[in-house]
Amino acid sequence: MALVELEAKLTTRTARVAVIGLGYVGLPVACLFAEAGFDVVGVDIQAERVNKINAGSSPIEGEEPGLAELLRAVVASGKLRAVTDYALLADCDVITINVETPVDEQHVPRYVALQSALRVLGPVLKEGALVIVESTIAPGTMARVVKPLLEETSGKRVNEDFYLGHCPERVMPGKLLANLRGVSRVCGGETPETAATMLALYRHIVQADLDAADCVTAELVKTAENAYRDINIAFANQVALICKAVGGDVWRVRELVNKSPGRNMLLPGAGVGGHCIPKDPWLLAYQARQQGVPVPLIEAARAINEAMPLHMVELLEAKLAEVGVALAGARVLVLGYAYLENSDDTRNSPSAALVARLQERGVEVVIHDPYVPVYQGDVLAMAQGCDAVVAMVKHSAYQALNLAALQEALRVSVLVDGRRVFDEESARAVGFIYSIVGSRS
Ligand code: SAJ
Secondary structure, eight states: OOHHHHHHHHHTTOSEEEEEOOSTTHHHHHHHHHHTTOEEEEEOSOHHHHHHHHTTOOOOOSOOTTHHHHHHHHHHTTSEEEESOGGGGGGOSEEEEOOOOOBOTTSOBOOHHHHHHHHHHGGGOOTTEEEEEOSOOOTTHIIIIIHHHHHHHHOOOBTTTEEEEEOOOOOOTTOHHHHHHHSOEEEEESSHHHHHHHHHHHTTTOOSOEEEEEHHHHHHHHHHHHHHHHHHHHHHHHHHHHHHHHTOBHHHHHHHHTTSTTOOOOOOOSOOOSSSTTTHHHHHHHHHHHTTOOOHHHHHHHHHHHHHHHHHHHHHHHHHHHTTOOSTTOEEEEEOOSSSTTOOOOTTOHHHHHHHHHHHTTOEEEEEOSSSGGGOSOHHHHHTTOSEEEEOOOOHHHHTSOHHHHHHHOSSOEEEESSOOSOHHHHHHTTOEEEETTBOO
């Protein structure tokens, strides 16, 4: 099938769409294409997840406005069905791939999920189908990994027997549908004609700019935009560490810096977690590092941000010392285990790094998080007998906490605030020995 035929099927919504990987990104993507009127097959290796989706209930926890209702509607209408069997892809005209693309301890991309998806897709790939990788990948991956592997496993030639593109996702937990619908996307095609066809596809679900590009540009844009964020957060953390040393208050400094035209200093904090920001800078840097091109700015920013949870331990140890309590043997309540406020997502959570270090130092750790089932509970009850509280996530629930009651529950009233969850004056007024990242206090 030539691209022009595929475009016609996209216009009439008669093209059959498949989404491989029904996670945070794939599932809402599948729902939106189904809502737009396409017949959508969602493929996932987890039978439990597939069954849950076919029962019309979302496997994604946390607050995702509209997703549960949309999923129920498109499953009920028969527009979306989930399967574990790749054979059904044989009559799909468009296949998006939304699988994890992590980096390992040495910051090397690990494409096991991507490669296995391509190996299983290849043999059933339909003549003239358009395959779009939505996962975030290192610049050069489409050319070095995806294209050769798909040609090998399908026995087909790209741009002759099938078409290939990269359209990186820009979602954020808590705003999955809003971001997919309202945030612009880059449609990187192996050829300009492929990119144009991708625009025709995404126009059905994206009400924002769709920009045609080649694949390497799309790879560079997504990884650079997240490296940009990581470096800017690291700058805020660097200023916070300097303020701590020289007696400044980074929160006030930031407020005044941002009054200067063209400045937008981000928030310092207890660390940088999530499925994107800690990983994507390494994806951006990978090929360059392989070729011996130095990337010191990316490496320095990662080092600063990864050290922030450990800096929280230093703040805690110093405050406990002020009241004669040793870190080893102390009992500490950690508020927040998710990586982001009002989310249940714990991937690469800074709290995990904090807890590991505390336990290494002989601290008895109690963890609370209103969104993470295993850590839910009564905060005041959990605070009983603790020597300190470390606030790691700015969940709204914490801002409503009765500070006097919290202080009352503690054996020693040390409060270390990693996200400016609490107001310093209010905390001190009820008797807390208060410390916050980036301020002398
Ligand atoms: N963080 C800070 N200071 C800040 C902002 C964030 O310490 O000023 C921390 C957060 O606490 C969190 C981590 O960084 O631990 C990441 O936070 P994030 O707001 O960047 O949220 P993410 O990880 O969900 O980022 C995603 C990214 N989107 C995609 O990769 C498609 C990012 O590019 C977006 O900017 C972000 O969502 C968003 O705000 O939409």
